[in-house]
Amino acid sequence: MKAAIIGGTGYGAIELIRLIQKHPYLEVGSVISNSQAGSNFSESYPHLSEIIEQPLEKFDVQNIAKENEIVFLATPSGVSSNLVPQLKETGIKCIDLSGDFRLRSPEVYETWYKHSPAPENYLNEAVYGLSEIYGENIKNANLISNPGCYPTASTLGLIPILKSNLADSDSIIIDAKSGVSGAGRGLSLTSHYAEINENLKAYKLGAHQHIPEIEQVLTDESGQPITISFATHLVPMTRGIMCSIYLKLKEKVTTEDVHQIYDEFYKNKPFVRVRPVGKVPATKEVWGSNYCDIGLHVDPRTNRLTIISVIDNLVKGAAGQAIQNANIMNGWDERAGLQDIPMYP
Amino acid sequence: MKAAIIGGTGYGAIELIRLIQKHPYLEVGSVISNSQAGSNFSESYPHLSEIIEQPLEKFDVQNIAKENEIVFLATPSGVSSNLVPQLKETGIKCIDLSGDFRLRSPEVYETWYKHSPAPENYLNEAVYGLSEIYGENIKNANLISNPGCYPTASTLGLIPILKSNLADSDSIIIDAKSGVSGAGRGLSLTSHYAEINENLKAYKLGAHQHIPEIEQVLTDESGQPITISFATHLVPMTRGIMCSIYLKLKEKVTTEDVHQIYDEFYKNKPFVRVRPVGKVPATKEVWGSNYCDIGLHVDPRTNRLTIISVIDNLVKGAAGQAIQNANIMNGWDERAGLQDIPMYP
Amino acid sequence: MKAAIIGGTGYGAIELIRLIQKHPYLEVGSVISNSQAGSNFSESYPHLSEIIEQPLEKFDVQNIAKENEIVFLATPSGVSSNLVPQLKETGIKCIDLSGDFRLRSPEVYETWYKHSPAPENYLNEAVYGLSEIYGENIKNANLISNPGCYPTASTLGLIPILKSNLADSDSIIIDAKSGVSGAGRGLSLTSHYAEINENLKAYKLGAHQHIPEIEQVLTDESGQPITISFATHLVPMTRGIMCSIYLKLKEKVTTEDVHQIYDEFYKNKPFVRVRPVGKVPATKEVWGSNYCDIGLHVDPRTNRLTIISVIDNLVKGAAGQAIQNANIMNGWDERAGLQDIPMYP
Amino acid sequence: MKAAIIGGTGYGAIELIRLIQKHPYLEVGSVISNSQAGSNFSESYPHLSEIIEQPLEKFDVQNIAKENEIVFLATPSGVSSNLVPQLKETGIKCIDLSGDFRLRSPEVYETWYKHSPAPENYLNEAVYGLSEIYGENIKNANLISNPGCYPTASTLGLIPILKSNLADSDSIIIDAKSGVSGAGRGLSLTSHYAEINENLKAYKLGAHQHIPEIEQVLTDESGQPITISFATHLVPMTRGIMCSIYLKLKEKVTTEDVHQIYDEFYKNKPFVRVRPVGKVPATKEVWGSNYCDIGLHVDPRTNRLTIISVIDNLVKGAAGQAIQNANIMNGWDERAGLQDIPMYP
Incomplete structure (x- = not known):
């Protein structure tokens, strides 16, 4: 084709x-x-x-x-x-x-x-192409709106706990960090090597256009209006997004409990890998691949859950998920063409 | 001497x-x-x-x-x-x-x-050597305990709003990001170039030894027991720390209101620079210098304050603040030997 | 298999x-x-x-x-x-x-x-596994000695001009530059992030163990004893080798003449790409792939030829060429499993 | 002033x-x-x-x-x-x-x-402001032409051996490598982060405008017309230049002999540091400082001398040498304002 x-x-x-x-x-x-x-x-x-x-x-x-x-x-x-x-x-x-x-x-x-x-x-x-969540709609779609890079990492990290009804939906904070390729090939001082190398910048605090996209998905999936705090940061690397997500739990649960929820939720999703208890993923562990890797930690001191969700912004955050959606639309194995091992090192 | x-x-x-x-x-x-x-x-x-x-x-x-x-x-x-x-x-x-x-x-x-x-x-x-806050005690000290790098950036970012009594003290989340030099010269796979370059890692979630240090200072300064959520990240750069701090405000205030509090609080502190409304600092803007630069943003949608606080981990986060404390102990200008312009680019 | x-x-x-x-x-x-x-x-x-x-x-x-x-x-x-x-x-x-x-x-x-x-x-x-040159021997080999990373880039860059008999064989200088992954995963101060990032080092001047390997191949291929000057440099990146090779030409020839020699020599070699006149390759243009890309420039002022030869040290310089040799040994298409487009950016 | x-x-x-x-x-x-x-x-x-x-x-x-x-x-x-x-x-x-x-x-x-x-x-x-060589003329100058970054590293590396009359003046090859800040703050695809990070590029082979400048100085200093081979490379770092220089020796001499020449030549020059026998400098060892550090190696197999000369392109290669020249012009200590220790790490 x-x-x-x-x-x-x-x-x-x-x-x-x-x-x-x-x-x-x-x-x-x-x-x-x-x-x-x-x-x-x-x-x-x-x-x-x-x-x-x-x-x-x-x-x-x-x-x-x-x-x-x-x-x-x-x-x-x-x-x-x-x-x-x-x-x-x-x-x-x-x-x-x-x-x-x-x-x-x-x-x-x-x-x-x-x-x-x-x-x-x-x-x-338009069908929103978050493949793991909207696969059924994607199958029959003729127009797919492929998700943004930050929304992909954020929503895949948050949906299981929101659906479990354990999260205080008013407490969600997403500290998002991205490599520079997300800004594209257009010239700009914020992509100029000597300004970015050996530097870490926060940008567009509370003003990033991915905020309403994330809120729309989370509101849909949780069934209640969700407003998030969202801050983006530019990291001196080419590829990779990490969303560090913080939220208050409504009940006393353990890291193990939360793992069970995520393992169950993603058990048939080949591109979401939930790390074992005690481990969190790094962006390089998905570099060049379509994986979204997730780590989970409940702090018993604060009863807050921290979710670390990583993707390659150009693959699962853009072109890879687009191919995954094309696979689903065409009835092919959703992994077709996307099974490469991440590049490491 | x-x-x-x-x-x-x-x-x-x-x-x-x-x-x-x-x-x-x-x-x-x-x-x-x-x-x-x-x-x-x-x-x-x-x-x-x-x-x-x-x-x-x-x-x-x-x-x-x-x-x-x-x-x-x-x-x-x-x-x-x-x-x-x-x-x-x-x-x-x-x-x-x-x-x-x-x-x-x-x-x-x-x-x-x-x-x-x-x-x-x-x-x-031992007198805790957070120079901007404990200058009076440092003057007469014979033993200074110099603050950690993350605690310096975190507490300088938080103390003014805590003292203002506007912060919900139970809502503090610190997403901390550091360059690799903080881990020292000792060999380790987590400082191995090919593992770190083009990579972003979270580590020691809820387990970092700087947590009790930050909480001790914040509790002292706010007059109420404070427990924080704290996550650390390793960024592919040599120097620099950024703490992105999130907290709920107890009243409806604007970014401008918060700026006024910080400007007032730090007006005679030569090494703390509060960026103007609408601007946040990047780590390179303090590289090699003793500055702690702070940016502030109130999101009216969530009534949360985001504080961006950056330092050079080896200077204000270690050796520079130690010299600053030596200056104060000896009755010298606290800026002595520390007035270099940050290295840029 | x-x-x-x-x-x-x-x-x-x-x-x-x-x-x-x-x-x-x-x-x-x-x-x-x-x-x-x-x-x-x-x-x-x-x-x-x-x-x-x-x-x-x-x-x-x-x-x-x-x-x-x-x-x-x-x-x-x-x-x-x-x-x-x-x-x-x-x-x-x-x-x-x-x-x-x-x-x-x-x-x-x-x-x-x-x-x-x-x-x-x-x-x-043992058959030396420089695939483009020794394919016939590799076909029948049971023991392949896979070439080193620097020798692969150096010899593929030099053999055509040496075989043309245009090179002054006593004038060859190879200035070799490598990313850090070539040093492996073993811990060492020379692979320690804070020592390597934002740094460029020369090492093992005239003492690198790849010198006799390169000389052995060049001597075999040119039919005359060849001694080279060879210096290696460590570049702050993970993957990639560039050999900048300089030699005196025995006759007055143009860049175009030299291109013709190389185009002809490599016309049936799918993994060697000779850049057009006026262009030289960068290491990222072969990143993650099995290509060896070559650029050529004759300086009429000095009648010296400069050859720029780049590979990914872990692919064409190691694992990729090993697979290529396995393909040849087994009678498979030599490109099997190796046709991925380089990762860019 | x-x-x-x-x-x-x-x-x-x-x-x-x-x-x-x-x-x-x-x-x-x-x-x-x-x-x-x-x-x-x-x-x-x-x-x-x-x-x-x-x-x-x-x-x-x-x-x-x-x-x-x-x-x-x-x-x-x-x-x-x-x-x-x-x-x-x-x-x-x-x-x-x-x-x-x-x-x-x-x-x-x-x-x-x-x-x-x-x-x-x-x-x-205009007096050419290579401070270590033309100090006498600089003293009385009203117009200084400050040397280029590559010429500074190249000529300081070459002049002692040329003046010793041991070098084959027709054999000089300079393989020059620079960080990206040398290209300035103007936007360009060749300074775009995602194109430069994890990449090594050769550029302007035989065409760099610093070639005639280097040749002019070397010709002046050696007393004979000198033509060089010169290739420039862009390294993924912000600051730093390394020139790896290769030349044929006319007589059989040892590394130690050459060291003696350089040690003698630069003994009263505070900003040129000749590394001990067996050591070569890295760019980070002069980062942020006005030093030019030089390493020397004679390969007895080829009787070629390799010279490694490093500077910070923005300091000794630009602003630092300009200040040094201002110091000399004004009769101040030539080190005034320039005595900072290089930034390491």
């Missing part, structure tokens, strides 16, 4: 290409980059020399629909809200990796993203 | 030497390293070639007391509890950078450090 | 496991680690949790021979010289990733490695 | 400010940045908060001359060729850190820099 990739010179697209190239059923079709159309791919990315030598193309709906059966949109926010309606008219399936279809409320989108929202009927149609 | 340094081949000692060398009144006297006694300093640390060429000495109380007027102990925990009593008998002033004299309760020390505690009379005599 | 891996907790073994897990015909059989025998693999390497959960085994020749058809030895130098004779007696095929069988002369081995050499008949039997 | 700094928001200017702030006789006067004039310094550089709060000014010759006694120009190439003539007319002393006055030949400048050259009379007046 041929897949078109839109946003072809960003890191998200590059990661899609890396994963599709080793996929048993998918194959790279058109690669769209309006800014670099006409040039050869390996000029922008010499690591692809002799592997992917095709020219970058301009966006052309008819062409895309003719040559491909599925489209991945790895564009900045505010772009796919325009492209998806055009693409969908041709009947082609779309997986959008941007934030444009994640929030059900157009007003909330506008408030946090400062862009015009997508048409409401598309917002309603 | 000649200063002896004990623990001469660790990073703490090296940083003391760097700072003393540029100090107007202090000078490096004896440097003690039992493990490397007899060898020249620059063999272990070639960056000191032609600057400090003196031989490392064995620990000899009488010699130290004869040749020096003040002693800095930069030894691992469990060592200075033995050395300080011997040194103090000679009447020499001591500044201990380890954890051995920080906790007033010998039982608490033993629980968290797994070493035998120091004699109780010395625990009682 | 089941493969045994000896030296199971080193980085070489871990990389073999990563590559074998995605290989169409190979499968991980026994994993041998005398030091950690009995423990589960994922205790040492949590990134393998739920992927490889088998216990580490003690070295037992009969068992290995019974359970596996091929053995990869990823042991430190001085170990496989003892193990290989035992293994070979059982008839099992061996690929040794250490330096023990690379030098034909036992005396030279002893001089540079300071270990007792392997028995001479095994030295004679 | 008040010093004006032009190019006030680049890394060179920031480093000048850091060094001047601790200088016993110099003080920061005007700071000029046309692009950010009017804004406060600490807005661009929060690490300077409460230390340097002055506003950035527009370039105004009269004002600069009135308020300052010396000017440091830390501007990109092609700028100071215009500014210096205006400044010099007022009689103020100038130290230019750019390449605009380093090459005596306007044609050579134009060829390598692709800018219009400075007026020839200024080129003739």
